[in-house]
Amino acid sequence: MSTLTLNAQPASMSLSENPFIGTLKPPANETEEERVQRARALQDAQKVSRQIDESLQETKRLLDRRKNGIRILLLGQAESGKSAVLKNFQLAFTPNQFRKERGVWKTVIQLNLLNSVKTILNVLTDNIDAQLNTPPPSPGSYSNSYNSSKIRRLHLGLSPLLSMETSLNKMLFTETSSGSPEISLPAGSKWKSKLGFPSVSRKSSDDEEPDRLTNSQNALISTFSKLLEASKEDISSLWKDEEVQRTLEEREIHLRDRPGFFLDDVDRIASSHYQPTDSDIVRGRVRTVGFEEYHLVSESAAMKGSEFYITDVSGMRSSRSSWVPFFDDAQAILFLVPLVFNQMLDEDPRVNRVEDSLTLWKEICANVLLANCNIIVFFNKMDILRRILASGAQVRKYVPSYGDTPNETASVAKYFKDRFKAYHKKLSPKPRTFISHETSAIVSGFL
Numbered sequence: 106m107s108t109l110t111l112n113a114q115p116a117s118m119s120l121s122e123n124p125f126i127g128t129l130k131p132p133a134n135e136t137e138e139e140r141v142q143r144a145r146a147l148q149d150a151q152k153v154s155r156q157i158d159e160s161l162q163e164t165k166r167l168l169d170r171r172k173n174g175i176r177i178l179l180l181g182q183a184e185s186g187k188s189a190v191l192k193n194f195q196l197a198f199t200p201n202q203f204r205k206e207r208g209v210w211k212t213v214i215q216l217n218l219l220n221s222v223k224t225i226l227n228v229l230t231d232n233i234d235a236q237l238n239t240p241p242p243s244p245g246s247y248s249n250s251y252n253s254s255k256i257r258r259l260h261l262g263l264s265p266l267l268s269m270e271t272s273l274n275k276m277l278f279t280e281t282s283s284g285s286p287e288i289s290l291p292a293g294s295k296w297k298s299k300l301g302f303p304s305v306s307r308k309s310s311d312d313e314e315p316d317r318l319t320n321s322q323n324a325l326i327s328t329f330s331k332l333l334e335a336s337k338e339d340i341s342s343l344w345k346d347e348e349v350q351r352t353l354e355e356r357e358i359h360l361r362d363r364p365g366f367f368l369d370d371v372d373r374i375a376s377s378h379y380q381p382t383d384s385d386i387v388r389g390r391v392r393t394v395g396f397e398e399y400h401l402v403s404e405s406a407a408m409k410g411s412e413f414y415i416t417d418v419s420g421m422r423s424s425r426s427s428w429v430p431f432f433d434d435a436q437a438i439l440f441l442v443p444l445v446f447n448q449m450l451d452e453d454p455r456v457n458r459v460e461d462s463l464t465l466w467k468e469i470c471a472n473v474l475l476a477n478c479n480i481i482v483f484f485n486k487m488d489i490l491r492r493i494l495a496s497g498a499q500v501r502k503y504v505p506s507y508g509d510t511p512n513e514t515a516s517v518a519k520y521f522k523d524r525f526k527a528y529h530k531k532l533s534p535k536p537r538t539f540i541s542h543e544t545s546a547i548v549s550g551f552l
């Protein structure tokens with residue numbers, strides 16, 4: 106480290122030769138008072154010099170330690186599963202630390218659950234509006250069990266919970282510029298500190314420690330949980346209602362494939378005594394804003410002392426230019442590609458998710474800063490791909506070049522793998538091996 110050796114004082118240099126301290130030499134005709142002042146200034150200067158030396162030593166020690174660790178950068182579009190992979194690393198290498206955070210996920214997961222409820226209510230309300238504006242094809246042909254008065258009653262019943270959800274989101278999370286209804290995480294794990302759990306990340310795009318929640322804010326969280334419990338039956342019957350399921354199907358809204366889906370577990374999650382499981386935490390959705398680096402020191406005896414430095418970033422299109430400073434340091438990049446060929450980007454509903462991943466992939470492959478970096482592709486969300494294909498969706502409808510290739514999981518995965526591999530070969534500045542895995546990052550323990 107040239108800057109370290111340039112700034113450090115050579116051991117052979119005496120204090121009086123030090124140019125910094127040398128300016129404190131006694132002037133001619135110095136009075137006693139001036140001499141005392143100068144001695145004090147000299148002592149202060151020596152103290153500062155020692156502190157600088159110590160901090161340089163500490164920086165060097167940390168840099169050496171970091172060099173021996175495994176430095177991983179997680180990349181991929183928003184919702185590709187980067188934070189889910191990070192949580193899997195935590196679960197695999199630092200399970201005790203991971204489980205200590207269990208409590209802070211309760212509120213997040215309960216808010217995720219309510220987000221799905223809001224989506225259903227919005228769809229039903231839109232549906233009723235549409236029916237009111239269009240006369241039925243034949244009298245009585247709309248037999249909607251969730252008619253407008255039922256929806257209004259449901260809205261009314263859930264309104265204290267919904268308004269409390271708005272307050273909680275404001276209190277704990279960041280509003281995104283995309284206007285997304287999802288909860289967003291202000292630069293990593295700082296929200297966990299708010300909820301009383303000390304941050305474990307090394308550095309992030311927001312290093313300010315937030316204030317802990319006040320008693321009244323904690324009371325709000327606990328009231329929210331109790332209100333949710335009181336609404337459990339309403340939520341459960343809403344989700345199980347056949348008419349609701351049919352409406353969602355007609356509108357092609359597949360809630361199970363969306364981030365933070367917990368409606369199949371209402372009874373368990375909407376209980377005030379609910380404790381999230383490992384799998385719940387991995388599935389919990391909080392959109393990453395900015396970046397955060399996590400330092401993991403393996404807790405297992407087999408890998409004792411192994412260290413990982415994992416950087417998790419936001420995958421939003423508007424955030425991707427801020428990834429570049431991390432390229433220099435990364436030893437390995439895990440590049441997440443969710444194979445959800447029938448989904449569009451939230452940020453731009455005209456852009457297909459897999460096409461966006463391919464565009465991003467080409468840029469990453471061609472980047473000269475990453476010429477020596479190992480890049481591993483995780484073709485993620487394989488469980489969702491299987492569900493999409495089982496529902497009968499045809500790949501060629503969304504990706505015309507797929508043509509008449511069989512519409513089944515293995516063929517679809519191979520087709521996309523071949524495309525990513527071809528660009529990797531064509532665009533890499535130097536030859537390197539293409540490595541990929543098919544993953545479902547919500548399956549805890551997949552690593």
Ligand SMILES: Nc1nc2c(ncn2[C@@H]2O[C@H](COP(=O)(O)OP(=O)(O)OP(=O)(O)O)[C@@H](O)[C@H]2O)c(=O)[nH]1
Pocket residue numbers: 181182183184185186187188189190362363364365366387388389390391392393394418419420421485486487488489544545546547548
């Ligand atoms: N079904 C399924 N869900 C997944 C999988 N991987 C991630 N998810 C879920 O998809 C959602 C988005 O995952 P995240 O890990 O938050 O995505 P991200 O890439 O960190 O997204 P940003 O922070 O917005 O950049 C979460 O609710 C995850 O639980 C998967 O393989 N299968």
Ligand SMILES: [Mg+2]
Pocket residue numbers: 187188189391392393417418419
């Ligand atoms: Mg994330």
